[in-house]
Amino acid sequence: xxxxxxxxxxxxxxxxxxxxxxxxxxxxxxxxxxxxxxxxxxxxxxxxxxxxxxxxxxxxxxxxxxxxxxxxxxxxxxxxxxxxxxxxxxxxxxxxxxxxxxxxxxxxxxxxxxxxxx
Numbered sequence: 001x002x003x004x005x006x007x008x009x010x011x012x013x014x015x016x017x018x019x020x021x022x023x024x025x026x027x028x029x030x031x032x033x034x035x036x037x038x039x040x041x042x043x044x045x046x047x048x049x050x051x052x053x054x055x056x057x058x059x060x061x062x063x064x065x066x067x068x069x070x071x072x073x074x075x076x077x078x079x080x081x082x083x084x085x086x087x088x089x090x091x092x093x094x095x096x097x098x099x100x101x102x103x104x105x106x107x108x109x110x111x112x113x114x115x116x117x118x
Contacts, residue, residue: 053091059083 047053060083067076101117108117 053094054087056083056087059087059090 060078063083063086064078067078068074097118098113101113104117105111105113
């Protein structure tokens with residue numbers, strides 16, 4: 001018998017060991033930030049399209065409660081149209097107030113609205 005060739009070690013099938021994925025902190029926060037920003041903008045656009053910022057039932061209860069306090073216990077009847085008109089006027093006042101407060105915030109070179117701006 002002739003000389004034997006040394007056996008070369010055979011490689012097994014290529015299957016790298018999967019490492020657990022470690023998301024980079026920068027990538028995760030940017031995706032979450034974009035998602036939050038998108039949801040925030042979506043809610044702002046939805047509220048800007050609508051005219052009912054205050055819900056009708058809670059507003060009606062507050063109006064009736066205040067009316068009862070100032071009318072010395074007399075229970076006054078309110079028409080639905082009168083409550084809606086009062087609600088729209090209150091919403092318009094609040095929107096105007098916050099618009100002006102935000103302008104004051106921007107004038108002070110800030111982004112956050114503080115109580116002193118209102």
